Amino acid sequence: MQVKILKNKNSITLLTPVFIVLAFFCKWAMGNDFLYTAALVIASLLGVTPIVIQAYQSLRVKVISIDLLVSIAVIGAFLIQNFEESAIVTFLFLFGGYLEQRTLSKTRRAIKELTEMAPESALKQMQNGDFSQVDIDEVAAGDVLLIRTGAKVPVDGMVLEGEGYINEASITGESVSLRKGPGEKVFAGTILENGSMRVSAERVGEDSTFGRIIELVEEAQDSKSAAERFIDRFAKYYTPAVLILALVVWLLTGDFELSITVLVLGCPGALVIGVPVSNVAGIGNGARHGILFKGSEVMIHLSKVDSMLFDKTGTLTVGQPSVLETLHYSDNQVAALRYLASVERESDHPLAKAVLHEIGDTAFLTPERLQTIKGLGLTAYLQGRRVAVGNTSLMEKEQVMLSAKAKSDIERLSREGNSIVLMSVDGELKILMGIRDRIRPDLKKTLKKLEELGIKKRMMLSGDNQRTVDAVSRELDLSQAFGAMLPAHKMEQVKTLKEEGRVVAFVGDGVNDSPSLALADVGIAMGGGTDVAIETSDLVLMNSDFSRLPHAVGLAKATANNMKQNIVMALGVVLLLFAGLFLGSWVNMSIGMLVHEASILLVILNGMRLTRYRLK
Numbered sequence: 324m325q326v327k328i329l330k331n332k333n334s335i336t337l338l339t340p341v342f343i344v345l346a347f348f349c350k351w352a353m354g355n356d357f358l359y360t361a362a363l364v365i366a367s368l369l370g371v372t373p374i375v376i377q378a379y380q381s382l383r384v385k386v387i388s389i390d391l392l393v394s395i396a397v398i399g400a401f402l403i404q405n406f407e408e409s410a411i412v413t414f415l416f417l418f419g420g421y422l423e424q425r426t427l428s429k430t431r432r433a434i435k436e437l438t439e440m441a442p443e444s445a446l447k448q449m450q451n452g453d454f455s456q457v458d459i460d461e462v463a464a465g466d467v468l469l470i471r472t473g474a475k476v477p478v479d480g481m482v483l484e485g486e487g488y489i490n491e492a493s494i495t496g497e498s499v500s501l502r503k504g505p506g507e508k509v510f511a512g513t514i515l516e517n518g519s520m521r522v523s524a525e526r527v528g529e530d531s532t533f534g535r536i537i538e539l540v541e542e543a544q545d546s547k548s549a550a551e552r553f554i555d556r557f558a559k560y561y562t563p564a565v566l567i568l569a570l571v572v573w574l575l576t577g578d579f580e581l582s583i584t585v586l587v588l589g590c591p592g593a594l595v596i597g598v599p600v601s602n603v604a605g606i607g608n609g610a611r612h613g614i615l616f617k618g619s620e621v622m623i624h625l626s627k628v629d630s631m632l633f634d635k636t637g638t639l640t641v642g643q644p645s646v647l648e649t650l651h652y653s654d655n656q657v658a659a660l661r662y663l664a665s666v667e668r669e670s671d672h673p674l675a676k677a678v679l680h681e682i683g684d685t686a687f688l689t690p691e692r693l694q695t696i697k698g699l700g701l702t703a704y705l706q707g708r709r710v711a712v713g714n715t716s717l718m719e720k721e722q723v724m725l726s727a728k729a730k731s732d733i734e735r736l737s738r739e740g741n742s743i744v745l746m747s748v749d750g751e752l753k754i755l756m757g758i759r760d761r762i763r764p765d766l767k768k769t770l771k772k773l774e775e776l777g778i779k780k781r782m783m784l785s786g787d788n789q790r791t792v793d794a795v796s797r798e799l800d801l802s803q804a805f806g807a808m809l810p811a812h813k814m815e816q817v818k819t820l821k822e823e824g825r826v827v828a829f830v831g832d833g834v835n836d837s838p839s840l841a842l843a844d845v846g847i848a849m850g851g852g853t854d855v856a857i858e859t860s861d862l863v864l865m866n867s868d869f870s871r872l873p874h875a876v877g878l879a880k881a882t883a884n885n886m887k888q889n890i891v892m893a894l895g896v897v898l899l900l901f902a903g904l905f906l907g908s909w910v911n912m913s914i915g916m917l918v919h920e921a922s923i924l925l926v927i928l929n930g931m932r933l934t935r936y937r938l939k
Contacts, residue, residue, distance in 0.1 A: 325376050332373045336417040342366035343410050363406035370413025371397045387562045389595075392586045393916075395566075399583035400912060411913040412587060419592070419920030442511060445477035446470070448521075459528065466524045476513045479526035482506065487518020491866065557594070565589030580912075581904075588900040588915040593922040597889030600930035605882035608936050613850075613865040614875045621861040624845045625879035627826045631778045632817060632839070634831035635785035635795060638849055638869070640760035642832075644673050646681035647741065648757040650732055659753040661685050663746045666703050666712045669693055674744055677758050696720070711747045723747040729755065740794030759791065763869050767799055772873035772938070776880065780825070784813045784839075813839045832867065847872070877938040885933055889926040896922040 328335070346362035349355045374390050374397070381388035393416050400409035445462050446454040446469040454469045459477055462468065467483065470476055476489065486504035491513045503509055509522055511531035528534055565586060573582035602619035609616050616622055633639050653659050665688040667675040690703035690710075699720065700713015711721045715733060718725065723745075725733070729752055733743055741757030763769075770781055782803045785792045789806035796804030805816070813829075817839050820827045829836070829843035837859040840846030848860035849867035864871050900918055903910035 336421050339366050339370040339414045363410045366410035389590045396583040396586040408912045412916045415916040415920050442475040442477040462527050468522050470515050470520050472517050476509045478511050478524040479531040480522040480524045483521045483523050485520030488516045490514045584912045587912050590919050593893035593926045597893050597926035598886045600927050601885040604930045604933035614871050615863040617861050622879040622882045626883035628828045630780035630820050630825040631828045632782045634836050637832040644677040644758050645761045646756050646758050650755040653753045662710050666701050708749050718745050740791035769870050776876045784808045810838050817842045874938045881936050
């Protein structure tokens with residue numbers, strides 16, 4: 324019976340005011356006091372039943388809940404035959420709970436939207452080569468899947484054949500479509516807007532990026548911050564204290580109605596709900612913008628961060644070396660580039676890949692007598708001419724004369740943090756390239772926003788050489804930069820800043836960053852980084868979108884402020900009602916419950932503002 328009544332709680336909530344309206348109609352329109360009283364009694368009994376059941380269930384687990392306070396107050400009003408008060412209080416309490424449930428469900432919409440996006444089926448290649456639609460649970464790593472225009476990508480995988488534009492908004496928060504082709508990664512939950520492709524499954528179900536996003540957001544929204552834990556403990560003792568206060572008021576004044584009014588006014592509903600709704604709304608906003616907070620506690624810590632340490636490669640930079648400048652010292656530039664590409668094609672060095680990417684399509688020549696000189700570069704013969712590709716030491720070994728201009732160019736590019744690639748033909752310098760990891764677009768603007776948000780100390784810690792680190796630091800206007808840093812050195816720097824009393828965040832993407840991510844007050848991982856870094860961190864920037872970091876910091880500060888506002892409003896309303904009760908004459912049981920429920924809605928609506936938060 325209890326389950327059936329609670330299941331129909333919303334129907335009871337809507338039925339109670341019908342009898343209240345009927346009661347006042349009987350009194351004012353018909354002048355019938357008997358029907359007036361009978362309708363109010365029915366409304367009171369109908370409304371108090373689910374409240375009493377919930378109070379009883381709480382008492383069974385030794386918890387004195389808000390429902391118990393309201394139950395005692397309503398039963399007390401019923402006993403002194405104040406049926407009007409008992410009926411109105413039960414309705415307001417039930418209606419407030421209904422509105423609270425509806426508005427809270429809106430703040431959890433991020434989870435609902437994510438789960439609805441999760442793919443449920445896939446076109447899987449069977450043993451006969453045909454593709455059949457199967458449930459997503461039947462897909463395993465290594466399976467080949469067909470994805471057509473308009474379909475959701477069902478797994479994390481790699482494109483084998485075909486190409487098209489994919490909307491990755493569910494992963495990154497960005498609605499701009501990206502072109503994907505053979506050899507490129509695709510993620511579960513994203514949408515192929517046009518084209519067709521075959522994909523080899525790598526991660527499926529809960530192991531996919533999308534599955535992990537849902538899991539992380541669910542865990543974060545269900546976690547409790549220190550403020551919530553404090554309020555839970557506070558409510559645990561506060562609610563019995565209100566019960567005792569009501570009893571003391573009755574014993575001292577002999578006014579039973581005053582004592583049950585105290586029970587209604589002392590309900591801590593707004594205080595209990597205010598902080599969780601802020602956290603849930605803030606975490607949901609982050610999820611929609613490609614920011615995964617691993618718990619509400621992370622938001623509190625991030626709101627207090629004043630020092631942020633960054634790894635360089637893959638964090639401040641894109642993680643792939645690129646040719647940033649090419650200088651020619653011959654008239655026939657096309658032939659020189661062809662020679663360079665033909666030799667570099669024989670190398671697996673990262674700098675060689677950057678050179679080939681820069682040159683693009685060309686008519687390759689076949690090198691003869693190719694020789695790799697460790698630590699220096701390559702030499703070979705092309706069309707009977709000796710070609711050397713490498714660093715300045717190789718040029719010295721090949722006795723290549725460098726002009727004053729060439730030496731000046733080399734010095735300048737080196738000072739700017741570039742790796743140098745030189746090519747000579749028959750002892751004459753033909754090409755000079757400056758190669759370095761490209762800094763992320765608009766990074767300087769992003770770092771400036773962080774400074775405006777209170778992150779005054781911005782420091783780079785990198786395993787790269789100090790000269791390169793200094794060049795990047797100057798370009799980005801960082802507070803400090805340290806090169807040649809091993810994982811232990813990075814940890815030591817985090818520890819030193821924490822000992823100085825600073826609240827430290829560390830941003831990284833590699834396995835070597837994991838110790839620092841764990842040690843920092845807030846560890847922030849780039850979503851494209853290693854699994855270890857992502858698991859160790861407190862916050863993940865999906866798709867390695869560094870520009871989301873200021874939004875994360877601003878959102879954390881807004882959420883922390885929102886929690887404080889809700890606590891102040893909740894306590895302020897309780898104090899105002901008690902002042903009105905003991906020092907004035909305008910507060911009664913019905914008004915108290917009305918204001919109490921209004922305060923709950925007020926803190927919920929205030930918290931929901933975070934769902935629309937955007938960094939200015």
